[in-house]
Amino acid sequence: MEIIDLRSSTTQAKVIGTIVSISGALVAVLYKGPTIPSSQSPKVSYHSLEMSQTNWAIGAITSFIFLGDALHLGSVVGGIILLLGFYAVLRGKAKEQQSMNCGSEILGASTDAQSPLLRRHMEEKYVE
Numbered sequence: 755m756e757i758i759d760l761r762s763s764t765t766q767a768k769v770i771g772t773i774v775s776i777s778g779a780l781v782a783v784l785y786k787g788p789t790i791p792s793s794q795s796p797k798v799s800y801h802s803l804e805m806s807q808t809n810w811a812i813g814a815i816t817s818f819i820f821l822g823d824a825l826h827l828g829s830v831v832g833g834i835i836l837l838l839g840f841y842a843v844l845r846g847k848a849k850e851q852q853s854m855n856c857g858s859e860i861l862g863a864s865t866d867a868q869s870p871l872l873r874r875h876m877e878e879k880y881v882e
Contacts, residue, residue, distance in 0.1 A: 762850075764847070764850035764853065765850075766846075767842050767843070767845060767846030767849070768842075768843050768847060770842060771839045771841070771842030771845075771846060772839065772843055773839070774835060774839030774842060775835075775840050775843065777835060778832045778833065778834070778835030778838070779832065779836050780832070781832035781835055782829045782831075782833055782836065783832070784828075785827075785831075785832065786826045786829075787826050787827030787828040787831070788826070788827050789824040789826055789827075790824075790825045790826065790827055790830065
């Protein structure tokens with residue numbers, strides 16, 4: 755769950771990053787585009803590889819590298835757009851966390867205020 759304050763630059767970065775990530779995924783799935791030529795990689799027969807459904811994601815990459823399958827421009831461009839959007843979301847989240855930490859230090863919160871209540875109570879008991 756996220757706090758949405760559209761006036762905040764960190765929230766704007768997270769929202770825009772999410773939209774860009776979804777757009778990149780759509781480009782990768784819906785736009786095929788021209789084939790990117792690959793270097794001649796060794797051909798391996800499909801029958802010699804046993805792929806289960808649990809590792810199918812490692813397949814849209816290993817099939818390009820090992821089997822010489824065609825890689826399309828749409829999947830490369832979509833992947834790059836998706837990564838840029840994901841980076842924007844992470845950067846916005848990091849800046850938000852940094853501003854929250856900085857804000858708590860400005861208000862005078864110390865590390866003692868963040869310690870567990872039981873430990874603080876025990877320390878006060880022994881000091882008295």
